[in-house]
Amino acid sequence: MNQKTKLKFSLLNLTKPFSLLCFTFVLFLLVLIVGPLLWHGLPELSFSFLTELPAFAGKEGGVGPILRGTILLTFLSLFFVVLMGLPVAFQLSHPLKKNWRSIRLSRMALDLLASTPSIVFGLFGNYFFVTTLKLGYSILAGALTLTIMILPLFIRLCELELSTYQKKFLPVSFSHGLTEHQFATKVLLPAASSSIGFILLICISRAFGETAALLFTSGYSLRNSGNVFESGRTLSVHIFDLSLNVPGADQQALKSSVVLIFVTVMTSLVARAFIRKRESYES
């Protein structure tokens, strides 16, 4: 009775060496990639690199204005994302409207937008924000482009989060006579605020790593004074420009990429760890 049903020859044992090989390869990739970048970039990284002005087209000096521009752009676009995304996510996750045709259609549209290449958003931003709205190459145009790029991701993740809370709290709050607005602001937002925070962390890591959408919207300018109507490059555009267009700036590009890796990896790791912990807690 205790004998387990088995295949004639064990496929599992056949695939074992190969899959272990693949797995060690994936783990090894980390050492292979992040290792050299840290090895060459980290020893020469200093705090002054983060604050100084760049000199000689970025060959020397620091990334002060670039970092400031990146942070400005990211938070500007997060502001727009929250402003537009939360109400939409609230409507999409409503348990009674879930199967409405319009809701289903907008969900499909969001899926499509979430998998659209970022360069297409860059083209759209260049056409609409830069040319038609006459914002020019500016941080604001970049932030708006980034907004429409991140928005689908944010809405889909928020919808997943909100729908569990909606199912839990909607019947109770309505039977207590709360209006929909009261329910959204007094019950749902406080309950879901921490998970929305972590979704925003994922969005920040996406925004920091984005290059292609910003090439033709926020421009290449090295010195930005913190004005959103001026052009200013972000950290990843800076790395792109240093490594391709400026000869002999590899060291600076490596240093900037260490900063970039640090920000994106930390934010996404914290967010994912939080989400996984909550999943294991709920199941």
Add this chain to the structure above:
Amino acid sequence: MFSGGWFPSENKFGFLPLVAGTFSVLSVSLLFSIPVGFFAALALLSFIPRRLIPFCMVIIETLAGLPSIVVGLYCLLTVVPLANTIFGSGTSLLVGSIALAIILVPQLTLSFYQSLELQHRVLWPQAWCNNLSADIFLFKVLIPSSVHKIKECCIMGVSRGLGETLAILMVSGNVVQLPQSLFSPVRTLNANIALEMPYATGIHRSSLFFAGVITFLFTLFLLVLAKYEPKNKT
């Protein structure tokens, strides 16, 4: 539109070499990264001790979260010189697809593992009660039941690879031509947009926008393919 080459100065805008470049890079890297990603997920599912899994997930998530520009920089600084000494051609189709594979493998591993693990959690109690051995469970129950999910993961990987621009641009050489061999430089559709957009005007500019439309339509097609589920299966 698809005939002739891409010569903007002579008003010739044939997309064929660009589309061919895109698909050659994409297919070479997917040929490598889908099997590796799948088997790595399989190893994570059944051969790695449970206790080590959170640690492994941190590593894979770190890799999946790497900005593509960083991967491009890495390939430009280390893989290109290496390929130059070994094959005698630095920036080429091969290096471009290596860069793309480095981006795709961790992401594919992660998505394969997540979908298989979800199914594993649902089906394992029943299989255990029915006294199934691990290999019967894996190959006769788990994988057949999540074929659709696996297909979806693959297609999302394809569309992610299609959207990748700058990492490939940095290392693939950017010569507009039909790819002759694995070591010839190519230019992809997206790289072409990124390279020529700053100075394009008039019909050149609008044809670049049309290249954007082509990539967008490919993504749409892939999404429909991923979401389509054959109905005759219960």
